[in-house]
Amino acid sequence: AxxxxxxxxxxxxxxxxxxxxxxxxxxxxxxxxxxxxxxxxxxxxxxxxxxxxxxxHPSTDIVDREMALFKVRAKPDQRAEIFQIVEVFRAKTVDITDQSLVIETTGDSLKIDALEKLLEPMGLVEMVRSGKLIMKRGLEET
CATH class of the missing domain: 3.30.70.260 (ACT domain)
Known part of the structure; x- marks a missing residue:
């Protein structure tokens, strides 16, 4: 460090x-x-x-992904719209309570940023995201 x-x-x-x-x-x-x-x-x-x-490793030579978890305040009548967003982003709902959802997604930084932006006005309570995982393209080890 x-x-x-x-x-x-x-x-x-x-x-x-x-x-x-x-x-x-x-x-x-x-x-x-x-x-x-x-x-x-x-x-x-x-x-x-x-x-x-x-x-x-230049960004053109690698595949990179992050993972993120989003906790969204969601009453039953709000869930249909959130589920549509989850489906479009190929994310998944990993926890449901009577007042909230936890959504998991993986992807590049732009995808995670975009999902965060859409969930924010719907009642985003908290979000946590991993660092980037990278792997070099082709057979050469990273």
């Missing part, structure tokens, strides 16, 4: 998960900036003892 904070890089997304090889963890960090700043970040990361491999 200090590698990013000291240099003023803003971290947009951070995901830590087990790697395919269970002796390692996989850390995906998404930052915004110019390509020269990516090179600087990679040099700093590769100097760290615990880092085995660090790489930059």
């Amino acid at each position: 200090q590698t990013f904070a000291r240099r003023g890089y803003n971290v947009d997304s951070l995901v830590v998960s087990p790697a395919h090889n269970t002796n390692f963890s996989r850390i995906t960090v998404v930052v915004q900036g110019v390509p020269s700043s990516y090179d600087q970040i990679l040099r700093q990361l590769n100097k760290l003892v615990d880092v085995v491999h660090a790489a930059s």
Whole structure:
């Protein structure tokens, strides 16, 4: 974290998960900036003892997804419209109470942002979203 904070890089997304090889963890960090700043970040990361491999992946070379959960205040007479939105976004309802729904979706950032924007006026109570998961296109490992 200090590698990013000291240099003023803003971290947009951070995901830590087990790697395919269970002796390692996989850390995906998404930052915004110019390509020269990516090179600087990679040099700093590769100097760290615990880092085995660090790489930059242009958005055209990867598939990325996020997951989000939305809690919406929804009385029974409001649910039909919300269910239509859920269907259009290929999301799913994972919890229903007498006053609320919890909706789950996965997709790229634009899809999740769009769903949030539609649910907001309907009574969005809370939302939580994962960081980006990425995988390189083709056979080469990420």
